[in-house]
Each structure stands twice: as C-alpha cells, then as structure tokens.
Ligand SMILES: Cc1cc2nc3c(=O)[nH]c(=O)nc-3n(C[C@H](O)[C@H](O)[C@H](O)COP(=O)(O)O)c2cc1C
C-alpha cells in the first residue's frame with residue numbers, strides 16, 4: 001500500500017510553507033466552510049469523525065472541546081502544543097516547518113468551535129527554524145484576513161500568538177505548558193481541575209497537539225464519515241509514524257491507524273540494515289514500554305497497543321537491532337528523565353535519580369543481582385503516583401526492558417561480579 005498523504009500532502013508541493021502554496025492546494029477552504037456552520041456543528045463533526053489526540057494520550061478531540069462551558073464569562077483559550085520533545089518523536093516538527101498553515105487553519109476552526117478569541121502556539125526553543133516559519137505564516141494569515149477582526153466577514157475575531165519556550169521536556173505536558181505561557185516555571189499542576197475548566201490564567205482552555213489540529217481542516221472539508229472510514233472503528237484517520245533507529249529507510253510515514261508494526265518496519269522501513277535481527281522496538285516514543293522481537297505482529301492503534309501493555313503515544317517508533325545493549329538503553333532513558341524531571345514529586349525526583357545510578361552501576365559491572373528487583377520495585381512505586389505522567393514515562397519503558405531482557409541483566413551482572421572477584 002502506498003503511503004497515504006492527507007496531512008503530508010505538502011511533501012509534493014514546492015514552497016509548501018508559504019500561504020500561496022497552501023492556497024493553491026485548496027487551503028483555507030475548510031475555514032470558509034466552518035464559518036458558515038454553527039460552532040456546535042463543528043464540535044459534533046469532530047466527535048463523529050472519531051479523531052483522537054495525536055499528542056500521546058489519544059483522548060477524543062471533539063469530546064475534549066465539548067468540556068468548554070458554552071456560556072463561559074471568562075475568556076476561552078486554545079493552546080497548540082508544538083513542544084515535541086519526546087525522544088523518538090519528530091512528526092510535528094515537519095508540519096511546523098513545511099506546512100504551518102495547515103495547523104493554523106485547524107487552530108482557527110477549533111477556536112471558532114469553542115468560542116475562543118485568543119490562541120497560542122507553544123513551540124520549544126530548540127526549533128528556531130520552525131518558529132520562524134510559524135511567525136511568517138501567522139503574519140501571512142493576518143494579511144489575508146484569516147486572523148484578526150471579523151475573519152472573512154463572519155463577525156468572528158481571533159488573535160494568535162507564537163510563544164517560544166526555553167526547551168524543557170516538561171513544558172510539553174499540558175499544564176506545565178500553561179504555567180510556562182503564564183511566565184512561571186514549567187511545573188505541572190495537579191489535575192483536576194482540568195484545563196478545560198481552569199486553564200490558562202484560570203480560564204477554560206483547550207490544549208491540542210499540532211497533528212491533531214492539522215487533521216481538523218480535512219475533517220471539515222471531506223466530512224466526519226470520510227475520516228471515520230480510514231483506520232479502524234475506534235481508531236480513525238491516518239497517523240504520522242516516525243520510524244527511526246535500525247531500519248534501512250527511517251523517516252515519516254502517514255498510514256491508517258491499525259497498520260501492522262512488522263509491515264511498517266519491513267515494507268516502509270525497508271527492514272534492518274546488514275541483515276541483522278530486531279531485538280526490541282519502542283512503539284510510541286521513549287515513554288512507551290518496549291516490545292520484544294516476538295511481539296511485533298501487532299496493529300498500531302491506540303487500543304491494541306495499550307492492550308499489549310504499551311502505548312501508541314506519539315507513534316515515534318524506534319527500532320533496536322541485536323547489537324544494542326538493553327542495559328545502556330535503560331540507563332540512557334533514566335538519564336533523560338532524571339534530567340527533565342521538574343522535581344515536584346518525590347517518586348519522580350528520587351526515582352529517576354536512583355534508577356540512573358543503579359543502571360549505571362550495572363552497566364559498569366559494579367551491580368549485584370538484587371539490583372534487578374530494586375529497579376522493578378522503584379518503577380512500580382513511580383507509576384500512577386505523581387502529579388504528571390513523566391514519572392510513568394520513565395518507569396514504563398525501564399520496567400518493560402528489565403522484565404523482557406532480565407537474562408541480559410543477570411548475565412551482565414554475573415560477569416561484572418566475577419571480574420570484581422578475579423581482581424581481588
Ligand atoms: C512529560 C510529558 C510531555 C509531553 N509532551 C508533549 C509534547 O511535546 N507535545 C504534545 O502534543 N503533547 C505532549 N504531552 C501530552 C500533553 O500533556 C497533552 O496531553 C496533549 O498536548 C494534548 O493534545 P491532544 O489531545 O491533541 O493529544 C506530554 C505529556 C507529558 C506527561
């Protein structure tokens with residue numbers, strides 16, 4: 001099956017990031033259509049389409065929008081989450097750099113649906129190229145009357161502002177992002193209340209991912225039923241899979257949700273270089289539990305991957321071949337999450353620190369066999385007990401690596417112990 005280019009249709013368009021190129025491919029026609037509809041009709045269409053959030057959790061977008069009180073006396077905000085810091089995930093970045101107008105059109109339609117007159121795009125500081133492209137696109141949209149007052153003579157007003165973060169992974173977590181826009185440290189807030197009730201500056205707020213919002217113009221143009229006919233019944237539409245690691249053809253592939261993981265690796269990714277074998281696959285960004293080689297015959301959709309004990313997350317698929325040390329992978333993960341923990345929760349602040357230390361000792365041949373159960377115990381205490389899911393994002397992959405590759409850990413520890421004994 002050829003790659004389905006619905007969102008990634010910009011790949012074939014010269015100067016795809018400019019408004020001229022976007023308009024030449026029918027850009028902003030969905031906005032015209034949407035402005036002729038009632039806001040509730042748009043939310044209903046998005047609900048009916050089955051669109052689930054592409055930022056990691058897979059929460060249905062239309063349902064999230066319907067949590068905004070329709071008669072809010074406070075301003076309503078929409079924040080587009082363009083922080084994309086999850087290791088293994090690089091799908092939003094391409095949309096930001098190559099087709100910012102598609103996302104902007106989606107944001108304007110979403111704002112009209114939830115009656116918001118102020119939208120923020122939050123981009124991480126390490127993507128200056130994308131930030132320049134978005135800023136240019138926002139200015140073009142104002143010049144063409146798609147932003148500002150009385151958009152396309154509809155009576156609807158919307159202002160849009162780009163906010164450049166300082167480059168912290170935790171500012172991608174939706175409430176950390178809100179704190180950051182408010183000018184504070186990016187420390188996540190306890191939930192509830194959820195942002196739809198108490199969000200930016202204490203007002204109702206929707207936070208949606210770049211790819212989620214980029215789907216919206218296509219749903220309005222082609223209809224909810226069209227979108228729902230792609231993928232599987234509860235996992236509709238296409239998804240941009242970011243394939244990286246040990247594959248011959250790494251890159252982005254837009255495919256229907258539910259594509260088989262083996263097919264993705266073998267047919268789209270061209271298999272493993274130098275005829276080596278797959279050892280493990282991280283199916284949904286660094287925070288997802290890994291699959292071992294015998295678990296890869298699986299449909300890549302939110303529900304199936306969750307039922308198999310992992311998560312689709314951002315669909316950033318990282319392939320590891322037989323040469324990879326799973327001890328080093330676990331250690332590397334612990335290092336990242338320890339570095340990015342905001343430090344508010346003891347389980348996360350201490351847990352990530354201890355995991356990194358124990359895993360480093362094992363890797364350096366200084367571990368003992370009890371360390372394995374200490375890791376599993378620490379992981380279980382980090383899961384589901386903290387303000388945000390960063391601690392889970394560290395614990396889940398490490399726990400899966402230790403459980404699925406326990407033999408490798410035991411062998412490495414025994415070898416280290418015998419070397420220490422021999423040197424005495
Ligand atoms: C530690 C952490 C980092 C996150 N980083 C991102 C991110 O970079 N981009 C993103 O869209 N969502 C990120 N999320 C998920 C957001 O909190 C939120 O669920 C998402 O932006 C909602 O958008 P969606 O409903 O369109 O998926 C992160 C979550 C956590 C716990």
Ligand code: SF4
Nearest residue numbers: 342344345348386388
């Ligand atoms: S889980 Fe970690 S990153 Fe999230 S709020 Fe707690 S300490 Fe901060």
